[in-house]
Amino acid sequence: MHLIDLFPSTVLQNNIDFDISDDDIISFTKNKNVMCTPNVLGGNTYFTKNNNILQIKIFEKIRKEIYYNISKYMENVHGVGENKEKIYVKIVSSWMNIINNKNSGHHLHNHPNSFMSGVFYLRCNELEEDSIKFQYTNNNGTITPNTNNNLSFEGLVEEYHHRNSSTWRIPVKRGDLLIFPSNLSHYVEAQKKISEDNFRCSISYNTFIKGVLGDGNTTINLEL
Numbered sequence: 001m002h003l004i005d006l007f008p009s010t011v012l013q014n015n016i017d018f019d020i021s022d023d024d025i026i027s028f029t030k031n032k033n034v035m036c037t038p039n040v041l042g043g044n045t046y047f048t049k050n051n052n053i054l055q056i057k058i059f060e061k062i063r064k065e066i067y068y069n070i071s072k073y074m075e076n077v078h079g080v081g082e083n084k085e086k087i088y089v090k091i092v093s094s095w096m097n098i099i100n101n102k103n104s105g106h107h108l109h110n111h112p113n114s115f116m117s118g119v120f121y122l123r124c125n126e127l128e129e130d131s132i133k134f135q136y137t138n139n140n141g142t143i144t145p146n147t148n149n150n151l152s153f154e155g156l157v158e159e160y161h162h163r164n165s166s167t168w169r170i171p172v173k174r175g176d177l178l179i180f181p182s183n184l185s186h187y188v189e190a191q192k193k194i195s196e197d198n199f200r201c202s203i204s205y206n207t208f209i210k211g212v213l214g215d216g217n218t219t220i221n222l223e224l
């Protein structure tokens with residue numbers, strides 16, 4: 001018997017070395033000039049006023065690692081390796097998220113006007129297993145069972161796996177980088193043991209393609 005999985009959504013996860021001390025992260029987040037405005041989208045979280053923080057010098061190594069992993073994603077998921085000199089994936093915005101309030105998380109969302117998005121974890125919740133959850137939604141963005149007939153087998157399922165799940169939890173730790181398609185919905189569950197001291201800090205970013213898509217001879221040619 002063969003089970004053939006068609007058309008998956010792929011999340012890249014990689015733990016990378018970074019050169020910013022915990023003290024530097026804390027002093028950066030305490031700087032009122034760069035931090036923090038309450039997240040108007042809800043969830044009692046905070047994010048940076050600057051929406052290009054990966055351009056700041058202290059994040060240079062992280063930015064380079066993200067670009068390296070984006071190229072690995074392009075190669076391994078999209079199959080764009082040899083031709084990647086024709087296009088590149090540019091980080092078009094990046095910002096820091098802080099969760100430091102008990103019972104706060106991030107609401108379910110995706111990232112419009114972006115090709116691939118990602119998140120890098122500078123600090124995670126150290127007192128309980130930290131994670132991000134991805135949610136299957138249908139084409140109009142509503143939450144549905146991950147079946148092609150809109151039926152839910154809740155209560156009948158003996159074991160959940162990637163074929164019959166509509167949510168998927170990915171545990172994360174300090175230094176983890178995730179890259180995923182921007183239209184893939186995701187959220188962070190309310191953190192029970194988070195506090196001003198045990199705060200969670202991540203950098204999110206959006207990307208878009210620069211270069212020329214298409215072979216240059218057809219109507220689908222697109223220069224960006």
Ligand SMILES: [Fe+2]
Nearest residue numbers: 109110186204
């Ligand atoms: Fe996000």
